[in-house]
Amino acid sequence: MSQVTANMPESASSAPSEQATAELNRTWASPAGFFGWFTHVNHRKIGFRFIMTSLVFFVLAGVLALLMRLQLITPENSLMGPELFNQLFTMHGTTMMFFFAVPIMEGLGIYLVPLMIGTRDMCFPRLNAFGYYVYLIAGIVLYLSLFLGMAPAAGWFAYVPLANDMFSPGKGMDIWTTMITFIELSALTAAVELIVTIFKQRAPGMSLDRMPLFVWAILVMSFMIVFAMPTVMVGSILLMLDRTLMTQFFVVASGGEPLLWQHLFWFFGHPEVYIIFVPALGVLSAIITTFTHKRLFGYTAMVLSLVAIGFVSFGLWVHHMFTTGLPHLGLSFFTGASAMIAIPSGVQIFCWIASLWGARIRFATPMLFVLGFFAVFVIGGLTGVMVASIPFDMQVHDTYFVVAHFHYVLIGGAVLPLFGGIYYWYPKATGRLMSERLGRWSFALIFIGLNATFFPMHQLGLEGMPRRVYTYLETMGWGNLNLFISLSAFVLALGFGLTFLNMWMSRSRGTPAGPNPWDADSLEWATDSPPANYNFRHIPVVRSGTPLWDDAIANERQFVSGLRNDRREVLVTTLVDAEPQAVVILPQPTIWPVLLAVAVSIGFIGTIFSPWGFWLGFFLSFWMIVGWLWPRRPWQEN
Amino acid sequence: MTFRCRNVLVLAAALVAESSIASPPNQTALVPASDQAAGIASLWMAMLVGGCLIFVAVMLILALGLWRARRQEHRLSHLASRNLVIAAGVAVPLAVLIALVAGSLFLGNNISSRPPDGALHIEVIGWRWWWEIRYRDSQGELIATTANEIHVPVDRPVRLSLTSEDVIHSFWVPNLHGKTDLVPGQTNSSWFTARRAGTFHGQCAEFCGTQHALMGFRVIAQSAAEFETWLAQQAQPARRADSPMLRRGREAFVSAGCASCHVIRGVTPPALANAVKTDSKNPLSADVRSLSKARTAARDKPVPAPDLTHFGSRLTLAAGTRPNTAGHIGGWISDPQGIKPGVLMPPTMLEPGELTALIGYLQSLR
Structure with a gap:
């Protein structure tokens, strides 16, 4: 293996022959055709599917929200009964948290991280594909249950004893517990994969302190997933055992403990919010770096803030339980921790402001979403500090004030950056820019719509309107505000709709983007848009934190050569300094991940209806794993 | 910045929309009627004012930073950036949060302490x-x-x-x-x-x-x-039924099955609630199979329902859902599912005369 320095443009001697490039492209190609589709393992294919699938769930959950707003538009509305409404808000929360927010962040990571760190694929491509099919099947089954009228109706938090079989008979909650276990399985596979890829496959020279902040954010998110998701899996499995095998973990009459569920759920549930928020911070950093055309101020402080958020977010879960009768002294620690997490968030915000200060910024659509983030997220953060106060939380807990708070945090803190990121990276994935005109309209409608929808909810909560109510009496006087909110919700929906329209139309009509339309600094912009099958013709060598800008100044690029073209080789580097260490051969496209996902699904879903489902799933999965692991010599393939 | 103006406009519009609504101030945290609620309301006012100040300050700093570049680039030096982050990102929030946490814990401690004697x-x-x-x-x-x-x-x-x-x-x-x-x-x-x-x-x-x-x-x-x-x-036990009409109503109460869930002290046997409670006292002795049967049975048997001994003296019925008037009582008895779908009270079909008598009897229980 050797390092090659090439002038820009590449000099003739180091330019690869067309034949070699074609061979490399064939080696990394994904099979065509309908059946070929199920064998894809390439990270860009899988990441793109994660993103598109979670956007579909975003739309579905948004439609559910609009239906709920239609029901609440007037007092004592008879549009729908409580059974349906309770299913809708359960599905809205479950979908947004489990099937949209986390998967889309994972999808962004899976799509972008290998490009950003300069490698050709992720370390466990088949596991990647398996995680996607598990996610897809879980989502389809959950929505089938809604259309069959047997959806869960105990809330996305599924508090026991309400979620026990005594108070929630029927299959809805069984489907919920099973699918939650299932989707977390998918999240864990993605997290493990992202961690190993980030640690071991960075381009030579990309030491940890040269890693883009987005990659840092994905790394922190992945570690949080590894520690948070198991507790909700434990919780949902215990609940499933209670419901199907008559265990008594949560049955009060037998000494079961309802608060045990709340601890298990929120020990996952609070980090979950930050699992969604942390990658969005990475998106913001990427966009701000590019549009200010300078490395962000306070790189080290930003990284430490991300890591601090990751740690502290595991010490906040009891602030969801301030009204459950736990002793005040115990609760007060969680007030302290909840306030403490405002500090790393504040550091990040002011590092960005310091970077934006006095910079000549092009106010393209991604940047508008970033500015929108500042206004909306600061409001959400301030109300977040308010609800960390125990006495105040006793008033507003489980009211519309909290609904307002977390929609400000999640839409402001995650969805706005995410949509900024969609406008920002769309040209990389498709080769075309999205329409600026539609983008501005979309941003304006989203910004107005979300403030008009959620700001008045603060008032409603203080005026005594609890959450999760399918109706309210006319004498309560909440009618006018609810009418205003319901109408505003449609403005918000229209704003999101315009971005989807923009995505659809720009596929064929957008301005061709070229490799680096924003003049950005990180490696994903060093290759074609969309990238060829092999991502990078040559693995780049990184010499700074903003490699593309510094290469342009130095007017030369360095590459690694010596990877073979006829098999899927990637370079493995050391953890801290990213010095070349080894070459690993990755597996070919294969059908086994989808077969294993189907087998595991048969086990999980079958268990809801009969204990035999478990045995069937177990043996089927066993054979699929045998097929997956069947020894072969990768260097002899092709 | 147009961006900030738009935001301010939205806030203002929302505030105007809110202030124009006259809600009855009897279910609101903003009009306290006790020491505890008053303490929380003051905390809220303090946080609201502080929160608005912080929000405006952050937006102003951001706007100022963007405004600086209107003619030419005018970046902060490394030192100035560092000072901004340390002052606005760490020092000020730290001071505000310490004050807030201290105040909140002090109030919370007062609220959660033991009540005085004689409560x-x-x-x-x-x-x-x-x-x-x-x-x-x-x-x-x-x-x-x-x-x-x-x-x-x-x-x-x-x-x-x-x-x-x-x-x-x-x-x-x-x-x-x-x-x-x-x-x-x-x-x-x-x-x-x-x-x-x-x-x-x-x-x-x-x-x-x-x-x-x-x-x-x-x-x-x-x-x-x-x-x-x-x-x-x-x-007191329930008022005696001292006219033929009231006695007819009382008989309807028992014969229509109301008495299998509802208690009227002096008229019907002790509350079912007590029976259910003793059931659940020693469930650990039961094995899992009988426990499961008991749970299935518990799901099907009538549940305890409100004590009606002095029903006539109450302001509302159906848990605050309807005013306690003859028309609403009749509607609730004949079609509770129409008013609160999914409620555990079954509909009761009575002859018109019987229903009138029952309503009269219930209203007499003052």
């Missing part, structure tokens, strides 16, 4: 989807049982013992105090001192199933004398 003791038991209320004297003896309506004296501390017999509920009267959950298997407590007379609305605040939305109740704060009169009257 009135009221037990609240959550059921799907109504509230059982029990008054006990200082020796712990039961004085009276009622439902969905709590009377309290002004200026005397009231101690609440809160528990649930089915799922988790949450007791919340915003004008009087923040909420406390009713968790099955444990008894939580809370206390407040009402400072002015009035009728306040409360509502379940923890999602508890189908009819969570319409699980309301009333708290009536009144003078000590009025309260004592009311409690003494509630402690």
